[in-house]
Amino acid sequence: MYAAITLFVFMCLSATTNADHHHHPCHAPNMTGFMSVLALKGDIKGYGAFTYDSMGKKLRFRSNESHPMNTSVGLDLLMFFDEGILYEIDSKNKSCEKKTLHCTISPLDVPDDATFMSTANGGSPTIEGEGLKVTTWTGSTADMKGHYSMSVTMGCLPVWSFFFHESSSFFVSLTEVENEIKDPDQLLVPSYCLAVPLEETPEGTVNSFLNEFM
Template sequence: MTIKALNLETHMIFLQSTQKENLWVYAKYLYDAMGQRIRLMELGTYENKTFSYDVLLLYREATMYEIHRHNRTCNKRPLKGDFQPMVIPKDASLLGQVILGSSSGPGEGLLVNTWTGDLPEKAGKFMSTVTEFGCIPVTTVFHTDQFGWVLFSYFDNVIGILDPQELNPPAYCQHAEMKAGDEEPVDFFSLFNNKH
C-alpha cells in the first residue's frame, strides 16, 4: 500500500524531543510529489522562545530557500539528500487496523492502518498511520540516532494545492545567490535543528 503520488496541502504539528532539547512546531505543509517540492510555513517554540520559519525545498534543483516575508529577502542554501516521497514502502509491516474515535455510530470514527519499517538506507525506523481509504497521512513517527524521536501529526488535509504559486520562490528571491563554501548543505531533518 502506498500513499499515492498526490499533491497534499495539510497542517501539521511537529514535535522533536530529545534528552537535551524540546521543539514544538505548528506548520502549514505543502507537498508536491510530482515536482518534488515541499514548503513549510511554521510557528514554533524552542527552549521556551517562539520563532517563525518559512522554507521552500526544491529537490530537483538541490536548493532550499529560507523566505523572509517581513523584509522580502531570501537565503539560498544547498539541499542534500533525495526527495523522500510520502509512501508506505513495499517492505513495511502492517502493525494493525483500528478505528480512531468510535465505531458506535455512523461518522464517529476513522478507519486507519499503522505500518512500521526502516527508513531509507537503514538510517532509522518509522511508524506511519494512514487512512484506510485514500491512504492519507494521520501521524508519522521517526527515530534516528542523530535526531532521536520525531513526530508529525497531520490534520486538515486537502488533496491538491490551493495556491500552486506557494511552491515557487517569490519574485524577490530570484536574485538570491548561493554562496559557495559558506553554507553546509541541509536535509529535511537537519533544517529543524538549524533554525533556532
C-alpha cells in the same frame, strides 16, 4: 509526555495485525493544511501551514507565523525533493539561502520502498463518525541513519509520522487537511531567490526537513 509517546510508539511498532502482502505503498494527494513537529522529549518545534504538490514532490512549510509559539522555530521552507534543493526563505528581508537537500524522503509521503506493518482502527470502528482506519508503514532513512513509521488513512492522507534518528527523534502530525493546492504560488521560488547560488555544504552537515528543527 515523553513516556506516553514512547509507549504509544512501542504499541504501534509491536502490533501483531496480520500483514497483507498485497499492500503496496500509496502516495499522498495534493494537500494544504497545518503541520506540527514535536520532539519526542516533549518540545514543540514548529507549527504552521503547509502546501504539498504530490506529483512534483514539492513542499512549502511556514511555521510560527499565524500561530506563534515561544518554543517553536520560525521557519519558511521550500523543498524540491526530486531536485534535491532546499530554500530557507526570509520574506521580511527579501532574502533566502539555497542548499542541497540530502534527505529526499518527504515527511508527507510513504516512500516506494516502505514496508507494510499493519492496519488499525483508531476510536470505534462500529460507531459512525467515531473511527479512523489507518495503515502503518515503516522503513529506514539511510541518508540520515534512522528509521520512520508513517500512518495514513485508506485514502493515503498522512495522519502522523515518527522519525527516529541518532541524535533526535520527532513526531509529525497533520490537521485541517484539504485535498488541493489552494495557493500554487506558495510552491514557486520567490523572485529574490532565483539568482541565489547553491551553498556549499560543510562536511558532516545534513540538510533535511527534520534537521531544520535540530
